[in-house]
Amino acid sequence: MSLMDSLSQMASQFGGKDAGTASHVMEMINSPEVGGVSGLVAKFHQNGLGDVVNSWVGNGENQQIAANHIEQVLGPDKVAAIAGKLGMSPDEAKAKLATMLPQIVNKLTPAGKVASA
8 A cells, every 4th residue: 555545544534624634734744845654753853752753653652742842843834834724823733733643653653663665
């Protein structure tokens, strides 16, 4: 199954309004700037949040992440772009991403490992 198939399947698992949000988040993950799940995980490691993202990939409990750490990892431009797509403020987008990213990364890594590209 390709990454796009996995992402489409993930979006359908979120109900209602969150399905659209999940779709935009997964589009962002798959963007060339992020580089898929492995690229996203690398960005978290580069920003000192490796333990947090590793908990999402692993089979244990997902650690929470503060909304300001989302901007630290993705950058203000990416957060603003996502906020625009979602029709919300950057602060609301950061909070939404802080809630959804752990779930999405966890579901995209069911074996507890990031698939190689």
